[in-house]
Amino acid sequence: MTITAPLKSTARRRPPAPTEAASTPDISRNDAHEPIQAPGAGFRVAEFFAGIGLMAEALESRGYEIAWANDIEKAKFDLYAANRPDEGATFELRDVRTVKGAGMPDDLDLATASFPCIDLSLAGKREGLGGSQSGMFWEFARVLDEMSDEKRPRIALLENVHGFATSHGGADLRKAVQEMNRLGYSCDVFAINARHFVPQSRPRMFVVGVRGELPRDSNTDAPPLSDIRPEWVRRIYAANADLRMHTRELASLPDGPDDLGAVVETMSNDDPRWWDTTRSDKFFGSLTPLHAARLAELKNAKTLSQRTAYRRTRNGSATWEIRPDGIAGCLRTTGGGSSKQALVVAGTGQARVRWMTPLEYARLMGVGSFKTNARTDNQALFGFGDAVVVDVIQWITDQYLTGVLTESRR
Incomplete structure (x- = not known):
């Protein structure tokens, strides 16, 4: 066509x-x-x-x-x-x-x-x-x-x-x-x-x-x-x-x-895009000792920090890995959950998790004013990843x- x-x-x-x-x-x-x-x-x-x-x-x-x-x-x-x-x-x-x-x-x-x-x-x-x-x-x-x-x-x-x-x-x-x-x-x-x-x-x-x-x-x-x-x-x-x-x-x-501060979309604590307790606990429970310690350090800090995370398969089991630095990993075309990045916001004794949004993907690609209204979020994420x-x-x-x-x- x-x-x-x-x-x-x-x-x-x-x-x-x-x-x-x-x-x-x-x-x-x-x-x-x-x-x-x-x-x-x-x-x-x-x-x-x-x-x-x-x-x-x-x-x-x-x-x-x-x-x-x-x-x-x-x-x-x-x-x-x-x-x-x-x-x-x-x-x-x-x-x-x-x-x-x-x-x-x-x-x-x-x-x-x-x-x-x-x-x-x-x-x-x-x-x-x-x-x-x-x-x-x-x-x-x-x-x-x-x-x-x-x-x-x-x-x-x-x-x-x-x-x-x-x-x-x-x-x-x-x-x-x-x-x-x-x-x-x-x-x-x-x-x-x-x-x-x-x-x-x-x-x-x-x-x-x-x-x-x-x-x-x-x-x-x-x-x-x-x-x-x-x-x-x-x-x-x-x-x-x-x-x-x-x-x-x-x-x-x-x-x-060197940080995601200007990328992360402002979102209220009760926004439904934040994962609920059940889903968040599953995320936290999948972390290896290295990544659990990384999260604990961020969570115990006196200020909030943002990190991105990817889901991986290690030894046949799904696990999440949190980046050690304050920047995002390479955005990918979304062919499954492992291709999408999650955002972890932690500090002052708390931690929250959600998927990154199309607007945040747009900002990571240098186009914060780009119209991201695709039919689905995944279509927008796919386009930015490619x-x-x-x-x-x-x-x-x-x-x-x-x-x-x-x-x-x-």
Whole structure:
């Protein structure tokens, strides 16, 4: 099924969603989502695997125009459209395997692809780029290949989990870089954990393919160690020295927040979303001695603290594990209870537990004003778990993409 829908571009910050509590502030870095004098004005984007549109959220805030977007899941499209009604771009709700290069828009500057990670993730079966999900990378490459030299965008941005680097002993990443080389792109690889911007540990790797002449400040030697190019990234360059790869020197990452205070939604003690005594006691009873001691320390503190928790299966039994720090674990697509994060609020001799809300997920992805009114909470959580963090993409755009594209037009 193909749905083409007019969607409205937003050059200004959107108003808060009706569900947002006025007494609970957005996380502070959301203020960075204001347009910064539209430095990317005129740059046109094709957004593959668009999901709920957080890639678009980041790029539009920097003045880019989403000329085309695609995804296969109707629930994600509904959230995408709810947050950018009547935009002039076209969202094609259909299987990427039916997309043809000849039908792509003209004058594209950037193509983005946050292709499925399930076959690359350490939690999956590790089928890699040969899997039915992560193998959609090849469909992205096919569409680029079908485009004429004049239409193929200057930059291609790939995003995925760190498992992309190690899948099949590094062979999958090598094949992907080889394919990008064949399409005329030199590749730059780096890694960013979203915890430098939001209180969520979300490590991701990025490949920026630059077609044609490299930017003047590019380097084709192995990169020096840095926060975005640790030793495992350096090994990628060493193992693929025969391929077309490059780096650009980028700024250091910010420190990022270290607690959930600006994320947690204000909620009264009698809100029904808090788990009742029976359910809470089951949660507390499942904790191993390590995590029970962690909870006891938090509970006995004189001030309230927030922690997130995941349900795990250990030795055939379900158990909950509480994070030792004040940030969230990596948000995941909700395929079951173990994929959802619970919130534990403890201190002054008490402890309460509930599921994290869609608004809290939105804030952890850098979009506190995002409309989260999906048909079910799980649909919203699924969409956020499968998305990019807005602040991370904005940083890449400011540090990398806009400079390269601006230089290309001089």
